[in-house]
Amino acid sequence: xxxxxxxxxxxxxxxxxxxxxxxxxxxxxxxxxxxxxxxxxxxxxxxxxxxxxxxxxxxxxxxxxxxxxxxxxxxxxxxxxxxxxxxxxxxxxxxxxxxxxxxxxxxxxxxxxxxxxxxxxxxxxxxxxxxxxxxxxxxxxxxxxxxxxxxxxxxxxxxxxxxxxxxxxxxxxxxxxxxxxxxxxxxxxxxxxx
Numbered sequence: 001x002x003x004x005x006x007x008x009x010x011x012x013x014x015x016x017x018x019x020x021x022x023x024x025x026x027x028x029x030x031x032x033x034x035x036x037x038x039x040x041x042x043x044x045x046x047x048x049x050x051x052x053x054x055x056x057x058x059x060x061x062x063x064x065x066x067x068x069x070x071x072x073x074x075x076x077x078x079x080x081x082x083x084x085x086x087x088x089x090x091x092x093x094x095x096x097x098x099x100x101x102x103x104x105x106x107x108x109x110x111x112x113x114x115x116x117x118x119x120x121x122x123x124x125x126x127x128x129x130x131x132x133x134x135x136x137x138x139x140x141x142x143x144x145x146x147x148x149x150x151x152x153x154x155x156x157x158x159x160x161x162x163x164x165x166x167x168x169x170x171x172x173x174x175x176x177x178x179x180x181x182x183x184x185x186x187x188x189x190x191x192x193x194x
Contacts, residue, residue, distance in 0.1 A: 012051035015131050022047050024076055025131040028104045034074075035162070036155030042148050049141055050074070050131040055124040062108050067117040070135040072108040072156075075101060078128035082107070084120045100125065109156045112138060 015022045026043040029036055038046065053073070055061055061073060064085055082098040098120060101107065107122050112135060142149040 012053050012132065014048075015050040015052045016048055018052055021052060021076055021129065021131070022050075025050060025074055028074060028076070031104050033104050034106060034155070035159050036152060038148075038151065038155070042151065045145060045148055046133070046141070046152060047131065049137040050133050051137075053130050053132050055128040055130070057124050057126050059124045059128075061122040061124060061128065061130070062111075062118050062120070064119065064121040065117050067115075070111045070115045071132045072106055072112040073122075073130040073132050075103050075105045075107070076129045076131055077103060078130075079125045080105070080107065080122045080128060081125050082120050082122050106156075106159065110160060113153065113156060113160075 015025055022044075025047040026040065028034060029043040029046055030038055030040065036043075055078075061080060064083075079100055079102045081100050084096055084098055101122075108118070110116065111118055112133065115135065138149065138152075141152070
C-alpha cells in the first residue's frame with residue numbers, strides 16, 4: 001500500500017509524528033550526497049515540513065510524464081529503481097533503467113522546483129519509507145523562512161546542475177563512440193572486396 005503525498009483523499013502523516021524518522025531525515029538532508037549544506041537546525045526545520053509516506057515493493061512512486069504531483073521524496077528506507085521511456089515514449093515495460101537509489105537519495109526535485117511533468121519513473125524495489133516535501137510546504141517555507149528556503153533551492157539546483165554536467169559528459173562519450181563507429185563503417189566500405 002502506498003500513501004502518495006498529493007493523492008486525493010490521502011492523508012499522509014507529518015514526519016514529526018515519528019521523531020526517529022524526522023531525526024533520520026534531518027541527518028540525511030545534511031549528508032554530502034544531499035549537497036544541500038544545511039546546518040542541523042535548518043535540516044530539522046525542513047524535515048518538520050515533510051510528510052511521511054510509505055510504498056509497497058513494486059509501487060510507482062513517481063511516474064514519467066505525470067504533471068499533477070510537484071513534490072520531492074527523500075528516501076529513508078528501501079530502494080528505488082529510476083526508469084525512463086526516453087524521447088520515443090516507448091511503453092513503460094520497455095523502459096530503460098537509469099539507476100537504483102537507496103536511503104539518503106532525493107528524487108523528484110525538478111518537479112518540486114518547476115512544476116513540470118516528471119522526467120522519469122521511480123518504482124519501489126522493496127518496501128520504501130520516504131519523507132515528502134510538497135510545493136505547498138516549500139511555499140510555506142519561502143513565506144516563513146526565506147533564507148532557509150533559498151538555501152534549500154540553491155542546494156537542489158546544484159544537484160540538478162551536477163546531474164546535467166554528468167549527462168553532458170556521457171553524451172560526449174556517446175558521440176565519440178558514434179564517430180568511431182562511423183569511421184570504421186566508412187573504412188570497411190572503402191576496403192577492396194575480397
